[in-house]
Amino acid sequence: MTTEPELEATARIAQQLIRFDTSNYGEGVSNGETVAAEYLGSLLEDLGLSTTYVDSDPGRTSVVARVAGSDPTLPALVVHGHTDVVPADPDNWSVDPFGGVVRDGMLWGRGAVDMKNMDAMIVTALQDMNSAGIQPKRDLIIAFFADEEAGGVRGSHHLVTTRPDLFAGATEAISEVGGYSVTINDQRAYLLQTGEKALVWIKLIARGTASHGSRVMHDNAVTKLAEAIVKVGRREWPVHLTDTTQQLITELARILGVDPQRVGPEEIVLATGSAGGFIQGTLRTTTNPTLLKAGYKHNVIPDSAEALVDIRTLAGEEDAVLAEVQELVGPDIEIVVMHRDIGLENPFQGALVDAMVGSLQAHDPGTPVLPYLLSGGTDNKALSLLGITGYGFAPLKLPAGLDFPGMFHGVDERVPLDALVFGRRVLGDLLTNY
Numbered sequence: 504m505t506t507e508p509e510l511e512a513t514a515r516i517a518q519q520l521i522r523f524d525t526s527n528y529g530e531g532v533s534n535g536e537t538v539a540a541e542y543l544g545s546l547l548e549d550l551g552l553s554t555t556y557v558d559s560d561p562g563r564t565s566v567v568a569r570v571a572g573s574d575p576t577l578p579a580l581v582v583h584g585h586t587d588v589v590p591a592d593p594d595n596w597s598v599d600p601f602g603g604v605v606r607d608g609m610l611w612g613r614g615a616v617d618m619k620n621m622d623a624m625i626v627t628a629l630q631d632m633n634s635a636g637i638q639p640k641r642d643l644i645i646a647f648f649a650d651e652e653a654g655g656v657r658g659s660h661h662l663v664t665t666r667p668d669l670f671a672g673a674t675e676a677i678s679e680v681g682g683y684s685v686t687i688n689d690q691r692a693y694l695l696q697t698g699e700k701a702l703v704w705i706k707l708i709a710r711g712t713a714s715h716g717s718r719v720m721h722d723n724a725v726t727k728l729a730e731a732i733v734k735v736g737r738r739e740w741p742v743h744l745t746d747t748t749q750q751l752i753t754e755l756a757r758i759l760g761v762d763p764q765r766v767g768p769e770e771i772v773l774a775t776g777s778a779g780g781f782i783q784g785t786l787r788t789t790t791n792p793t794l795l796k797a798g799y800k801h802n803v804i805p806d807s808a809e810a811l812v813d814i815r816t817l818a819g820e821e822d823a824v825l826a827e828v829q830e831l832v833g834p835d836i837e838i839v840v841m842h843r844d845i846g847l848e849n850p851f852q853g854a855l856v857d858a859m860v861g862s863l864q865a866h867d868p869g870t871p872v873l874p875y876l877l878s879g880g881t882d883n884k885a886l887s888l889l890g891i892t893g894y895g896f897a898p899l900k901l902p903a904g905l906d907f908p909g910m911f912h913g914v915d916e917r918v919p920l921d922a923l924v925f926g927r928r929v930l931g932d933l934l935t936n937y
């Protein structure tokens with residue numbers, strides 16, 4: 504019998520969280536987050552904090568606690584994570600996605616990247632402060648939300664609607680999908696997330712005449728839907744730079760040693776390697792068909808056909824893009840908006856940004872920190888409804904060869920153990936000094 508070497512606390516907590524299968528299948532179907540919320544809540548209670556559990560539905564538990572700061576005149580900072588994960592098909596993985604396997608110096612499993620790693624880092628950073636007798640300057644509101652992977656309806660949105668008091672006094676927040684390093688041209692750089700695209704999830708419905716599959720039929724719903732989908736899916740949306748992406752392109756051009764007047768923004772982004780695929784989507788609108796539904800028998804023409812399209816726009820462009828999509832597909836195709844959420848864009852400046860950059864550079868001197876826009880969404884969208892400005896800051900120093908951005912919702916999600924220790928320390932510094 505072999506005994507596992509003792510894991511560092513952040514890895515141990517993240518491993519335990521991965522072993523709770525909190526898969527969120529969307530549309531209210533989920534394994535639930537209660538067990539993860541209670542586990543994290545108990546670790547906060549061990550630090551003497553009082554916790555509030557909020558259930559939006561049975562099994563859909565979020566937990567919030569407040570660490571009192573020494574200066575009550577300062578606004579509070581929300582430090583949040585989500586405890587649900589997207590599902591994982593074990594057949595595609597090299598390891599059991601819910602096993603919490605440690606191999607090759609990494610912790611493997613669904614949530615190792617998104618975002619049980621950060622949940623654990625938040626806890627160990629607080630433990631470090633607590634054992635050193637450090638009180639933060641401002642109140643820290645620690646929140647672990649349910650249901651982020653389905654838009655936060657049963658998590659962050661539920662809390663900001665029903666329990667805004669839990670976030671009283673907060674003006675800023677930090678959370679996931681930012682603060683990690685990428686390697687560009689042999690140069691490590693950190694991507695700090697300063698904004699998120701908006702999302703509009705639509706259904707296209709084509710209607711036609713139901714009839715026998717042997718008839719001459721021009722009013723065929725399946726054919727009409729197919730024509731519409733091709734137009735939406737093939738649409739080349741123009742590049743539209745925002746303040747964030749303009750700053751990012753300028754910095755990337757500098758690192759790559761190219762002239763942004765001569766080389767286009769998309770080319771610059773794609774030249775960054777694994778980060779490029781992740782950032783490319785932030786340069787323009789995207790309209791991806793993702794699901795098709797029509798028909799029930801080989802020789803019957805159905806009277807309707809449906810498709811789901813995932814639209815991501817830059818902040819504020821949602822309605823203009825919807826109108827353009829309607830024009831593309833034509834008046835015969837009905838568009839139903841199933842779900843939408845706003846985009847965010849925050850400045851890459853100010854005291855919090857300075858503190859995040861300073862904490863990273865204290866632990867990785869001389870390494871540039873770049874702003875970037877997220878093509879997806881986070882719980883910061885919900886918190887913004889309370890006037891809270893959210894950034895993506897889950898600090899991780901990563902090896903050059905690791906396609907970290909590709910592991911969000913991907914196969915063989917894994918995080919280096921030493922990156923978790925780095926994150927614990929950087930986060931601890933930030934929460935101590937800000």
Ligand SMILES: [Zn+2]
Nearest residue numbers: 617618651679
């Ligand atoms: Zn996430």
